[in-house]
Amino acid sequence: MSLDQILAVIPPGSPDEALARQLNFDQLPSHVAIIMDGNGRWAARRHLPRVEGHRAGIDAVRDVVETSARLGIKVLTLYAFSVENWKRPKAEVNTLMLLLKRYIRAELSTLDRNNIRFRAIGRIDELAPDVQADLALGVERTAANTGMLFNIALNYGGRSEIVDAVRRAMASGVAPADLDEPIFSTFLYTGGQPDPDLLIRTSGEMRVSNFLLWQIAYAEIWVTETLWPDFRRRDLLEAVLAYQKRDRRYGGIKASPVALSAK
Numbered sequence: 011m012s013l014d015q016i017l018a019v020i021p022p023g024s025p026d027e028a029l030a031r032q033l034n035f036d037q038l039p040s041h042v043a044i045i046m047d048g049n050g051r052w053a054a055r056r057h058l059p060r061v062e063g064h065r066a067g068i069d070a071v072r073d074v075v076e077t078s079a080r081l082g083i084k085v086l087t088l089y090a091f092s093v094e095n096w097k098r099p100k101a102e103v104n105t106l107m108l109l110l111k112r113y114i115r116a117e118l119s120t121l122d123r124n125n126i127r128f129r130a131i132g133r134i135d136e137l138a139p140d141v142q143a144d145l146a147l148g149v150e151r152t153a154a155n156t157g158m159l160f161n162i163a164l165n166y167g168g169r170s171e172i173v174d175a176v177r178r179a180m181a182s183g184v185a186p187a188d189l190d191e192p193i194f195s196t197f198l199y200t201g202g203q204p205d206p207d208l209l210i211r212t213s214g215e216m217r218v219s220n221f222l223l224w225q226i227a228y229a230e231i232w233v234t235e236t237l238w239p240d241f242r243r244r245d246l247l248e249a250v251l252a253y254q255k256r257d258r259r260y261g262g263i264k265a266s267p268v269a270l271s272a273k
């Protein structure tokens with residue numbers, strides 16, 4: 011994937027083209043994680059029921075999955091349903107599950123054709139059997155694909171993921187003295203995947219909301235006022251460009267020859 015892949019779907023002369031041409035394809039974030047927020051407010055502004063915001067959010071999901079894959083991002087993780095979201099009205103929860111099932115059924119062939127590997131992360135075994143069945147179908151159909159890995163976080167909580175990882179580590183028989191950070195991370199739902207380099211949150215809220223708590227230790231955070239249903243390719247390109255201007259230090263100092271020789 012490359013500049014050509016993304017330009018193939020961008021109208022020539024558009025602002026998106028100008029943004030895409032500024033990208034450094036050697037410094038893409040390997041893993042982009044997104045907290046999709048603002049569906050309810052998007053609907054409220056239009057005097058629509060909240061679920062219409064979720065429905066409109068599916069278009070944003072499609073756009074972001076396609077753009078990420080074309081850019082060459084290796085892992086995309088979308089936060090679709092948290093362990094706390096069960097507190098919402100039953101009708102809203104049911105609609106979210108229905109939208110998810112419809113999305114998988116409608117998009118599976120496209121994901122597969124584009125070599126995208128689909129995964130669901132979270133306490134999946136607590137979801138309704140019909141939802142689990144559709145998720146399993148998506149995972150199985152795309153298991154052999156080698157392109158972008160697309161994680162949907164469902165019934166997901168960062169703290170419950172860490173608890174689950176501790177349980178799995180204990181069950182594996184690994185000796186406590188042998189447990190270090192790299193080994194522990196293999197027991198997370200995202201075991202074997204790179205940590206997110208870029209965490210995007212829509213709708214302007216400055217919170218991480220129990221999302222990938224272990225994995226975002228060094229992620230760059232980019233927050234936009236755009237509500238999720240309005241989020242499109244341009245927003246993602248802006249986020250990646252902003253990421254590429256950040257100075258990532260991982261707790262150290264900037265590794266420039268000047269800084270090192272002055273020590």
Ligand code: FPP
Nearest residue numbers: 046047048049050051067068071090110113
């Ligand atoms: C947050 O907005 C959004 C959600 C809890 C659900 C996101 C789900 C989708 C976009 C649809 C299904 C996803 C996939 C991947 C098929 P909110 O309702 O909290 O908005 P508010 O803060 O404005 O009330």
